[in-house]
């Protein structure tokens with residue numbers, strides 16, 4: 001099988017990740033006071049994520065079930081307390097960011113400005129600055145779009161939000177493991193949500209939210225294994241935002257994955273993605289009947305491209321690639337309906353091809369050969 005759907009989840013998982021998940025399932029999950037394997041996997045994940053994202057205090061790394069969980073924690077938490085207010089976001093966003101904002105709009109009267117990207121798929125810091133209002137309470141944007149692959153100038157956007165005293169929520173689901181981001185260097189109040197199972201190479205069911213301080217209210221309250229006599233959630237991080245028995249095998253796998261990513265280096269992994277995407281775009285441009293959905297960003301570390309075929313609708317093309325050539329891609333709206341509407345590819349969307357750490361040039365060429373045959 002040729003797997004070109006890394007933007008959904010990376011595959012295959014590295015052997016040390018698989019072994020770590022298996023070893024965790026074979027070990028007693030916790031010792032006294034929730035020590036043991038689980039505590040050690042959690043603290044290895046926190047330490048590795050703190051190193052990868054230059055987080056000053058590993059306690060500010062909140063382990064979550066997904067980027068979706070992390071985004072809900074951040075967005076609902078930042079907006080908690082009073083109704084109304086204004087949010088700045090973009091047309092490129094994934095439903096995991098878009099829906100928490102849409103629910104806040106429907107239920108609490110939040111008003112949202114949807115910024116349109118430039119022809120390269122970039123949201124400029126100037127556009128963010130001019131959308132800010134006195135009542136703006138949140139700026140929420142993806143670092144890398146899962147439809148265009150465009151990389152946003154998030155550090156500059158953070159400076160704009162910080163000047164206005166507005167918290168910034170960064171959806172780093174696609175960028176983590178390929179585009180460097182130093183949380184500790186972001187000015188202002190930055191929240192970074194990430195997925196453990198995409199570019200970070202860990203198991204599904206893992207993610208994290210990096211928080212600037214202990215001000216977010218919990219989304220879930222419950223057992224923490226400490227201070228059980230108190231009926232209220234502990235105040236301090238990370239326990240304040242982590243309730244319930246954690247995903248031990250997932251965290252053991254994620255710890256192994258993060259240590260691999262640290263050893264290879266995010267810059268190296270990002271450069272490899274960009275190289276493969278360059279090759280893919282060059283080869284695809286010469287395949288008859290295939291149209292690459294613009295924009296095609298200059299920065300190729302997003303590692304993905306969306307395409308359409310003159311003869312086959314997106315779902316049909318993805319099906320044919322899978323059934324006839326054992327090539328896995330992803331068809332449809334990619335959970336980003338406004339992005340496809342902006343691109344003119346709604347309602348059917350497109351076929352997304354995404355490369356990852358394990359992709360080879362031969363796999364890229366095999367996809368192009370299959371598309372030539374289909375033409």
Ligand SMILES: Cc1ncc(COP(=O)(O)O)c(C=O)c1O
Nearest residue numbers: 066067068094096142146173195
């Ligand atoms: C840009 C973006 N944000 C959020 C998510 C959600 O990630 P998770 O599957 O970890 O909830 C995805 C994954 O599909 C994504 O591409």
